[in-house]
Amino acid sequence: MMIDQFLNYLRYERSASPQTVQTYEEALREFDSYISLRDNGLSLQAVDADLIRDWMESLMDKGNTASTINKKLSALRSFYRFSLKRGLVEKDPAHLVTGPKKSKPLPQFLREGEMDKLLDQLEWGNTYKDVRARTILLLFYEAGLRRSELTGLNDSDIDFTAGQLKVTGKRNKQRIIPFGEELAETLHHYMAVRDGQFEHSDGALFLSDKGKRMTGGQVYDIVHKNLTLVTSIKKRSPHVLRHSFATAMLNNGAGLESIKSLLGHESVSTTEIYTHTTFEQLKRVYKEAHPRA
Template sequence: MMIDQFLNYLRYERSASPQTVQTYEEGLREFESYISLRDSGLSLQAVDTDLIRDWMEGLMDKGNSASTINKKLSALRSFYRFSLKRGLVEKDPAHAVTGPKRSKPLPQFLREGEMDRLLDQFEWNDDFNNVRARTILILLYEAGLRRSELTGLNDDDVDFNAGQLKVTGKRNKQRIVPFGRELADALRQYMTLRDSQFDDNNGAMFLDNKGGRMTGSQVYATVHKYLSMVTSLKKRSPHVLRHSFATAMLNNGAGLESIKNLLGHESVSTTEIYTHTTFEQLKRVYKEAHPRA
């Protein structure tokens, strides 16, 4: 009866969609069945917080995702808020219950061997498109730039003498990123070829084939094309190269604080996800290599 009252409230007072009403009803009926199996004499009015937590733990044990459980909990919270306002219950047992955190997908990255194969073994020629594409790939991989940071890069941001880039990141926050000889050589070759083809670049580092500043979508298309040649990853975006940069740095002994500063993260907690990435990689290597894994 209580559930029916709530569903009618959703339909006629809140004008909720049929899909929303159905989703809420399924979750609430499932919870109602759960408490009747626990105790045939137990009613929705007598439910306490611990019982709701037990229900959620059972859902997790059955393999339900955090997203699914949170949807069911949301239905239960709405139901008990409604019931409390209408005087159908004396307290709201769902108010203090927090749902499980959704697990964030680990960042995808290319292995060092895949990047070596792309940059060193692929047959690059000396035309403008090839030189520009290779320079973009090296820059993203060796400096860990975001796509927007690359498209916003100007000639004045490159200091060849000091071997460093001035990068403008999110909220116009600037950071300095060092670079080595390979990237310096690639940038010089690209800039020489660019300047021979276009009279004026208006200060922009990367130009499209018409002489304008490259857009983010153009950079994406370039990266996607060449990553597709060496990896089967579903994601083949510029951000994958940023992840690859961070993972390679961590695998080769760089500290989290240093990687945080190079990436321009606000907090080291954001950078810590790469420790999970490298551990997952370590587990795969272990399972592939150990005879009794």
């Protein structure tokens, strides 16, 4: 049998590991079983590229990841290259077949209820550390900032009269982000508490416990510590709050172009990842809510 010849080639001529041989064998037996079920008289010699693509589609329908399917396809390519060289087949149907692209992991985010719990239901004290922590969390969530953008903010970047924030992003590109009354009141309160505790001259908005401009690491620690209190997602970084901002905006009717401008993305294609996020959320809601889902 062709598959056995190929496996012996791997074992004795290529000295492949038992694990490699087993992996290749499982993929090839699976494919052989698939074509037999499709057509009882169909042989491995008669396979064409369309049939291989149909098999890959069936694997996707069963929930296989792109990485798993590509590994199986790699086994099939090796098998047909070998078979063509040994004259076991007249053509190689697998060499022009491309595997599925590996999907980028969807951004993790906090749901609106989790953000409400974080900002409104936790017991926040009146110490500088508590006031600063809540202000940082709210600012990330209401403005969708990157960590470096937040640490780079100065008092002069806040226009309370116009209700807008001037942010310096990647490659020193500046953008204007509007903000509402809640953030305005929170910033006013934070700055009053800060100024009662420190004298500072460099204009930095957020100061460390020693009165110096905060570092990215210090901001990360504050966010990670507080997100741990309300969510079980693995990532608990400032960027999760940026994702939460974008997802909440999209879920509440904002257009991609508007979100793109607020986030400071170069292209709307970067922002489109959030449409996948909200669709996955929609599927979860559907499965949980529909009686026949």
